[in-house]
Amino acid sequence: MGDHQQSAKGSSRVVKALTGPLVDRVGPRVVSWTTDSLSAVAAGLVPLLYAVDLLPFWLLLVLVAVIGAVRGPGDLAKDIMVPEAAERSAVALERATGISGVTERLASTVGPAAGGALVALLGPQAGLVVNAACFALGSVIIGLALPRGMGHPTESAASPEGGKEQGYWRRFGEGFTFLRGEPLLLTVIVTVGITNLLDAAFMTVLVPVWAKESGGGPAAIGLISSVAGITAVLGSLVAAAVAHRLRRRLVFFAGFLIVGAPRFLVLASGAPMWAVLAVFAVGGFGGGFLNPILGAISFERVPRQLLGRVRALGGSLTWAGIPLGGLLAGAAVASFGLVPVLVAGGAAYFLTTNLAGLRPEWREMDRLRGAGRAPNEASGADGRPSSPHATGPVRPGSGEGAGEEAREKEMPRSGP
Secondary structure (H helix, E strand, O other), X not given: OHHHHHHHHHHHHHHHHHOHHXXXXXXXXXXXXXXXXXXXXXXXXXXXXXXXXXXXXXXXXXXXXXXXXXXHHHHHHHXXXXXXXXXXXXXXXXXXXXXXXXXXXXXXXXXXXXXXXXXXXXXXXXHHHHHHHHHHHHHHHHHHHOOOOOOOOOOOXXXXXXXXXXXXXXXXXXXXXXXXXXXXXXXXXXXXXXXXXXXXXXXXXXXXXXXXXXXXXXXXXXXHHHHHHXXXXXXXXXXXXXXXXXXXXXXXXXXXXXXXXXXXXXXXXXXXXXXXXXXXXXHHHHHOOHHHHHHHHHHHHOOHHHHHHHHHHHHHHHHOOHHHHHHHHHHHHHHHOHHHHHHHHHHHHHHHHHXXXXXXXXXXXXXXXXXXXOOOXXXXXXXXXXXXXXXOOOOOOOOOOOOOOOOOXXXXXXXX
């Protein structure tokens, strides 16, 4: 089933990149419950058709691709409702994105374990039925339980120039137009894109090769991954509580410094397992602080009517290098050996995250904190505000001290 999961993830990322204009136009609420409903139907058809011996392999691939494809816009729709939820709840934007990050990290750690236990106890068919039921429940919750008026579209398809209907590609291009005028977001996207590539190389090739050469085997891989995952959840919980009180720039670079190069270097040094676990534990905890900061910056800087397009494009760009990570790492290890590649990877991680911090736009992380663009700000045909320096009113709960959160690393998730 692993190949099917990779197929689903691939189709999800491609479709997500292209459906930003649709989410902005239709509204995230409708897109979310619709895609969850389609996922429920597709997942439910697998055990049903298998039970009556009507599930050829090609049809299984189609159903898996459908689930993966609709997951992209569905995840995007839920993602861009986070700032609206923060406003309605009067909580800091960092806290809202921190809580969102905690739930995603828990789903990626507890979910596989729960799924495996369910399959072991009741069999794969029952597991698929429960999966379909969860999709259906998510659709019901989004469709019925959200407050009235939440998640509706904030833009019209009509062009302000003459009332003409805007085409898909023009509206898609507005996301690129906006990003070109946002140096801070562009620098963040490039930085996270490179670190995502390095993380993919690290986890898919370098760690398995290290485990084999050190004699730890699969048990070592599972152990260090579990430790990093658990501490990342703890870090996200702490970040959700306190990140809105901290200096974003300091937290951003400290988090990357802790989570990045040390993991590469400790494996290259041949350190004992207890030292490796300690580095991964500290790195996971530090990495938990990154996504609340990244998410808050992204949500603050983007007008509400462009959130779908900009988040979809940013997420796609930051994930673009991940498929290359394993390929490049495999070729490098085959040519130069494991230790030189680990050292080079750690150096690349350090330079990427620290040299980027020398750029002047990083100062805007804290300078414009809580003064993001207004949700329904008047904008020109390109989707940008009429004044390049215009900022909207401080959103409820998004400034320091307000109430007591807005980023596969998608934009994607940062850290291990």
